Amino acid sequence: MDYERLTEAYSAMEQTRSRLELATLLAGLFRDTPPEELAAVAYLCLGKLGPAYDSREVGLSDKSVLRTLALASGTPLDNLQANYAKAGDIGLVAEEALAAKSQQPLFGSPLTVSRVWERLHALSLETGSGSQERKFRALAELLHDGTPQDARYLCRTAVGKLRLGFSQMLLVDGLAEAFGSREERSMVEAAYNRHPDIGWLAQRTAADFSSLADVRTTPGIPLRPMLGERLSSAEAVLEKHDGESAFEWKYDGLRVQAHLLKGGTRLFSRSLEDLTPQFPDVVDALEQALPTGVIVEGEALAIDEAGNLLPFQVIAKRRGRKHGLAEKLEEIPVGVRLFDLLYANGQETLDTAFTERREQLETLFTPSDRVACTTLLRTTNAAEAEQSLLDALEGGCEGLMSKALNGSYRAGARGWQWIKYKPDYRSDLADTIDAVVVGGFHGRGRRGGFWGALLMATRTPTGFETVCKLGSGFSDEDLATLKQRLDPIQRTGPPAGLKWKLEPDAWFEPELVLELLGAEISQSPIHTCGGGYAVRFPRYKRQRDDKTPETATESDEVIALYKI
Numbered sequence: 413m414d415y416e417r418l419t420e421a422y423s424a425m426e427q428t429r430s431r432l433e434l435a436t437l438l439a440g441l442f443r444d445t446p447p448e449e450l451a452a453v454a455y456l457c458l459g460k461l462g463p464a465y466d467s468r469e470v471g472l473s474d475k476s477v478l479r480t481l482a483l484a485s486g487t488p489l490d491n492l493q494a495n496y497a498k499a500g501d502i503g504l505v506a507e508e509a510l511a512a513k514s515q516q517p518l519f520g521s522p523l524t525v526s527r528v529w530e531r532l533h534a535l536s537l538e539t540g541s542g543s544q545e546r547k548f549r550a551l552a553e554l555l556h557d558g559t560p561q562d563a564r565y566l567c568r569t570a571v572g573k574l575r576l577g578f579s580q581m582l583l584v585d586g587l588a589e590a591f592g593s594r595e596e597r598s599m600v601e602a603a604y605n606r607h608p609d610i611g612w613l614a615q616r617t618a619a620d621f622s623s624l625a626d627v628r629t630t631p632g633i634p635l636r637p638m639l640g641e642r643l644s645s646a647e648a649v650l651e652k653h654d655g656e657s658a659f660e661w662k663y664d665g666l667r668v669q670a671h672l673l674k675g676g677t678r679l680f681s682r683s684l685e686d687l688t689p690q691f692p693d694v695v696d697a698l699e700q701a702l703p704t705g706v707i708v709e710g711e712a713l714a715i716d717e718a719g720n721l722l723p724f725q726v727i728a729k730r731r732g733r734k735h736g737l738a739e740k741l742e743e744i745p746v747g748v749r750l751f752d753l754l755y756a757n758g759q760e761t762l763d764t765a766f767t768e769r770r771e772q773l774e775t776l777f778t779p780s781d782r783v784a785c786t787t788l789l790r791t792t793n794a795a796e797a798e799q800s801l802l803d804a805l806e807g808g809c810e811g812l813m814s815k816a817l818n819g820s821y822r823a824g825a826r827g828w829q830w831i832k833y834k835p836d837y838r839s840d841l842a843d844t845i846d847a848v849v850v851g852g853f854h855g856r857g858r859r860g861g862f863w864g865a866l867l868m869a870t871r872t873p874t875g876f877e878t879v880c881k882l883g884s885g886f887s888d889e890d891l892a893t894l895k896q897r898l899d900p901i902q903r904t905g906p907p908a909g910l911k912w913k914l915e916p917d918a919w920f921e922p923e924l925v926l927e928l929l930g931a932e933i934s935q936s937p938i939h940t941c942g943g944g945y946a947v948r949f950p951r952y953k954r955q956r957d958d959k960t961p962e963t964a965t966e967s968d969e970v971i972a973l974y975k976i
């Protein structure tokens with residue numbers, strides 16, 4: 413097929429924002445494409461040379477494309493650079509330069525999709541000395557044989573900025589419309605969720621539409637991950653899950669989908685990017701813990717010497733690093749908390765109930781100091797779930813992920829079978845609270861050496877009453893300044909006039925006032941404010957150096973907030 417047919421479609425698609433129209437344009441394009449060019453057309457519509465988990469790119473710089481254009485069009489490089497600075501779009505500069513060329517080529521080979529595809533592919537493999545030069549010549553050849561409109565899209569594709577503004581899911585719409593019907597879209601999408609390679613899908617959809625129903629997970633090909641909805645009360649979660657749910661700690665790490673294959677393990681990110689080269693130690697840990705022939709999902713985290721889990725930012729330092737990887741590996745040991753099993757014993761387990769998948773996962777692997785399953789509490793009791801949330805927050809997690817016991821693994825879908833259960837910081841409280849620090853709890857993990865949580869108190873006419881344990885909202889800098897302020901005012905016992913039940917690791921003189929925000933006021937068996945009230949899910953806002961303990965929030969004001 414002529415490349416021009418594709419660039420005409422690109423151009424038409426650039427003119428519309430309507431999803432339906434875009435799908436119809438894509439469907440027309442797919443129907444006109446011969447089977448052997450379908451995969452290429454599908455990838456090229458996204459400006460890609462392969463599926464999302466294949467990072468191949470043409471990799472030409474804007475500068476080299478401008479040089480190529482100067483050669484192909486005869487326009488001086490300075491003019492092209494000036495135009496580019498003005499337009500900011502290499503495609504428009506290319507189109508204009510070639511349209512202004514006085515003579516169209518007399519000799520040349522036809523510019524077909526296959527030719528463009530093969531050339532761009534060959535270019536993506538070019539590396540090393542002289543590679544920019546070879547890429548440069550190959551692109552000049554293609555530009556020579558194409559129309560000015562072809563040049564617009566060729567140049568954009570070459571620099572990785574095709575940007576037609578739609579996603580893979582729109583191609584799914586287009587494929588359904590081309591080879592089945594709009595109504596059958598969910599069948600195409602289900603196949604795509606299990607095998608998210610749009611080129612492969614295009615060929616299969618065209619060749620045998622009804623066989624899409626048989627598409628299953630293939631080891632080595634990542635599945636699109638399942639996602640959750642969000643709620644902020646345990647009661648609401650339990651109601652959604654018919655009264656009983658599995659509440660797992662929600663770790664603040666990097667999601668990895670690990671395929672343990674005979675030929676080697678491969679790791680994929682949530683966006684299906686291949687993470688394998690960046691995490692040889694995760695591969696190693698998983699290979700020691702699991703047999704081959706399985707696909708598991710888990711959260712990769714950094715671990716400190718004491719075995720504490722550290723947050724995502726620590727791991728993020730590793731991403732995209734190629735140089736100096738070896739030193740980083742020693743600096744930041746990585747562990748995995750597994751939460752799902754997607755393939756075992758030669759078949760996918762997506763339709764198996766969650767509790768069975770989890771049981772199978774637990775029997776399959778050998779726990780080690782680096783690999784474990786997520787902490788999980790199966791309960792029908794909202795108070796127990798809430799306690800687990802508090803434990804998770806204290807353990808450095810962001811909240812809980814609750815899973816419907818008989819839920820399937822719905823690849824690529826966001827639904828109520830998984831619910832993120834996190835405190836809601838869009839507070840219902842009308843106001844923040846200024847409370848006094850009266851005690852401290854030693855920090856663990858990344859907070860080691862600092863005060864990890866603080867016992868906070870409100871004031872009464874005769875003294876103080878504890879109102880919450882404050883452990884979230886602190887930046888590293890806050891932790892350091894709080895330590896500086898609090899260490900000198902440590903005292904041996906509780907301050908006089910303080911009513912308390914929860915015993916901290918250290919007591920402080922009631923001097924420092926902090927502003928905090930909470931989700932709501934609730935009754936509490938461990939705090940003494942107003943005879944048993946507490947701020948739920950308190951979050952640190954800032955130090956109130958302008959306030960003294962005598963002007964801190966009164967217990968009565970907190971009770972009034974409860975009654976609002």
Ligand code: AMP
Pocket residue numbers: 639640660661662663664665666667682711751786813832
């Ligand atoms: P969010 O990014 O807020 O939508 O939350 C979903 C993410 O939480 C997933 O993509 C995982 O990376 C992460 N996560 C952490 N712990 C768990 C868990 N126990 N179960 C499922 N996902 C988890």
